[in-house]
Amino acid sequence: MSEGARRAGEELAALHASGRLAERYPEVRGLLAALDEETGEWPPAALRRAGTVLARLGHEAVLAEHPDTPCVTVGITGSFTLQTLVAPLTAQLARHGLLLRPHLTGHGQFALQLSDPSSELYRAAPEVTLCVLDADVVFGRVPPPWTAADVAAAAGEVAALVEELAGVQGTGRLVLNTVPLPRERAAQLVDHRSRTELAIAWRAFNTRLLELGLRDPHVTVIDLEPLLGSVPRLNDPRTAAYAGTAMSDELLASYAREVGHLVRAMRGQTAKCLVLDLDGTLWDGILAEDGPAGITMAGGYRGAAYQSFQRVVKQLAAQGPLLAVCSKNDDSAVREALRDHPDLLLRPDDFVSVSASWNPKPEGVAAIARQIGIGVESLVFVDDNHAERGLVRMALPEVTVVAVDAAEPALHVERLLADGWFTTFEVTGDDRARTARYRAEAARDGFRSQVSSAGDYLAGLGVRVAVTRPGPADIARVAQLTQRTNQFNLTTERLDPAAVARRAADPDGLVLAVRSADRFGEDGLVGALFARWEGAALVVDNMVLSCRVLGRGIESAVLHELVAHARDGGARAVRGRFRPSPRNGKVRDLYPDHGFAPVTPRDDGEAAYEHDLTDHPHPAPHVTMDWRLEGQTDDRDGIPGPRTAGGRAVLQS
């Protein structure tokens, strides 16, 4: 264990011993980050111990000291004793700054608890319910002697039961898992033919469970098979027999880590940009000392390891995460190497920002966030240098720091992927095109520097906006906008795809998808508005707009049309509200700036506004609006998808 991890462990233990853990809880996240990122152990024992201590401390003690700490109610149920899941889950959520409020059901009660709307689980109103299943859920139904066909039949019954339970809603996102087949089950069959039949039946069972995750937007299935490869054992037969723990601590720790990232994604905390150091991280050697010919990333043992790492980085970047470089080097040497090195798999176009200088790394990392226009908490910084990591962690504690070891580049991939920092529910077309869009933004910046006024800039951009009801293909992206948008998010109400679909299907609801484009390119689906009719008032619950299109008058154009739409629809007022979050200060005055008058302010900081429709807001200049809400009062069989208006094909995404 490294010095940093040891110190963090000691500090955590000292806080605990002095009885001040709850009081100093805000420091815990940083300590856990240091513990987890610097340790060589896998899975880290220090994190396991921290989980035990934090679980005993409990969420109530922390909330008593720090009432604003975000807290997640998690239902924990399944086919075996899951008490041992609470500690690792506590630690994993704490790594993301989240407190766990666990609601553990009696073991084996999952069917009862999930199917009965008056159960304790329902009353706990969890945000997420983990239903962890082990092989006994099937084998418990087949008394010996059994055959592969018996198991197939029992597995079919269990799958049908789980499908039924998944259909019932009210316990938040349901997290299921694929069920590992223990060797001691398969080995009870003596012939290879039967074992093959069993293996096929078992995979069919798991496939049915996995399909639920595709079919039902409120279900996520965590595949345990890849996790099993990195833990020493599925279970300990002794504690399984005596205490009913069907999964080992190591497997549950690994599972808890996945759940942590799932909850993180639900909370809109998915990371957006991977910031890479170069020497020792992306390639072997030191550019400033060895020169471009001296750095290697192909050929030989180490070269091949670096090449694998670059492939993984490229793979991640193709799905949405942006790439940036933060390197202590001469800028010109770095740009030349990125452009010309024959073996490099990543080129300048793959990076949205390259920060190469001899300045301290925290400055470079912060500059990258500024340039891209995202918060530093959306960055994942990878570096092989212990001191640099420490500096970044100290100066920018919100940045996720990943340690790699230049002495063993073959472990770079494992270290980078150990945590699902970029985990999201569904990669959208928007994600895949993100790098190109940030590059278009750079072209826009160039244009901005050529024109003399903001008005000229906007006029020159030629912004076009299309507003439609979201089509079925838009639901995932609209949900993602509510989850990921922090700055222009009026109430920070996060919705998953299921919730978006429900709102869109509500006859009294009005959900709008906003697309934009300009002369530099398409922006795709960049905004959403959630409203509903309440008598003669149109009430806006939330509006979100991607930070990359702010400052182009899009929000004004949308509000202008919305007010007109409400009036045409017979409304007497449009109401809206603003709920402050740590990040959405810049839209505090959106409503008053658009002719809405404040209604009584509330104690919790939330502000309500109303537009009486007597004075129509000015149309946004320089924005061409295409407002198409056909099918507004139709039955919901066919939510009209976005269609191409004449000459507006550019607005499709």
Added chain:
Amino acid sequence: MTETEFLDLVRLEVGLSFSPDDLVRDFDELPGWDSVYLLKLISALEGESGRRLPVAEVMEARRLATIHELVGAS
């Protein structure tokens, strides 16, 4: 494993500090104790000693001293 080493391991693994007198107290009388810690102690003790413990007997133990004896006091 000496008494001190054993108590150190308990403190490290479950974050509870006990005195030698606590070794003979029933788990019900140990503040903060939870039966789930037995499982944590088993894996920690086995990792430390490199030997397998008789798990059923550990699970039946009512006090830390019993577990210490099972590890092999020295």
